[in-house]
Amino acid sequence: MSLSDIRFMRRKVVLRVVSKILIPFILLFGLYVQWHGDFGPGGGFQAGVIFASAFILYALIFGVEQTRRAVPAWVTRSGLAVGVLLYAGVGVATLLLGENFLNYNALASDPIQGQHLGILLVELGVGITVCCAMITIFIAFAGRGRS
């Protein structure tokens, strides 16, 4: 940590403390929105953005270098692909089980169970991709010109 960083963090003590308290709750709320999307408003898209906003807040207060230590570039970049692959993979799995592409009925013995499982996985894929995309885009902007 450089000298200017230390001075910066001493000056913004309120922001630092408040964001440290808030960030776990933002992450928790993101997870709640992800898994509760079947029953109330929410789902992968919103959850991904909320989850990413926790990291964006962290990057705004503590700097990009610190954030990169928490989520290295390879995590967000592979997360981008993993989400899409998970989504498409569910489709391929239903194909292999003898149903149409993205017809989740075949995923479990009971069609409704299959639908639940399929929606859960697909929303998870969407959430991972959206979250990683938002973090990647923000860090691309914030990290630019810092060198």
Added chain:
Amino acid sequence: MEFPGLLVYWIIVVLMMMGLYIVVAQNNLVKKIVGLNVFQVSVFLLYITMGKIAEGTAPILADEIEIYSNPLPHVLILTAIVVGVATTSLGLALVVRIHEAYGSIEDDEILEQESDA
């Protein structure tokens, strides 16, 4: 609440034209992107107003509710918003690169530099 029939659509058209005006009239690239954003939100609003049913509620199933608003526009716009921010960020990234290359984000100055070169 009673709306006189088509008034909502007219308000949306006015909003949409504000967006179009900003995109065409302004020279500043950031303002152009803001104009695109206004236009985009007005299109979203158009879809959502078409899905609304009077006396209806949000399409989350419950026992005692009879009328739900149309869920289909909600689905389309929900995904469109997130795609919208992703594409907006692509535009902003281009603005950053243009600023690095030309030292300006004014449309006419960039064109001037182009014609000089």
Added chain:
Amino acid sequence: MRIRNLFSVVILTGVFSLLGAAIYVIMDAVDVAFTEAAVGAGVSTVLMLGTLALTTREEKASSSRRVLPAALLSLVTGAILIYGTLDMPDYGDGRAPIHLHVAPRYLNDSAQEIDIPNVVTSVLASYRGYDTLGETFVIFTAAMGVLAIIGRGRRRRKSGTTGEADK
């Protein structure tokens, strides 16, 4: 009256998005309002502020505008669009064509076929899974595009020709 300070322009855009989210709630689109509040008022404002930090905060005072052609274009287009709305069903009309086709099937059968209360989620992830897969690919591609355009912030140090002075 004209705002030259781009910082205020961006903040006002965030306020605009938040008001949009409130309108979505009034029109029963809670999922959409949720997304707009998180994305439009949150992330996109932050990204625009990031752009301002990398470019400039003030619009050039000399910046000219194409007022007349732009006003003419938007007036004519607006008039055509309003003419187009004259045939549309009234706001909130339950018998409008949009409500007669697929939507009743989603609302009536989703409880038996998928058995989750939020119809928006069931349509999004199951009935229209193809759409959502496509949208996910678009987000993936957009993130890749941003990375390709400005992802490598450190390359400038080697060339050292542009941009160092205006920091």
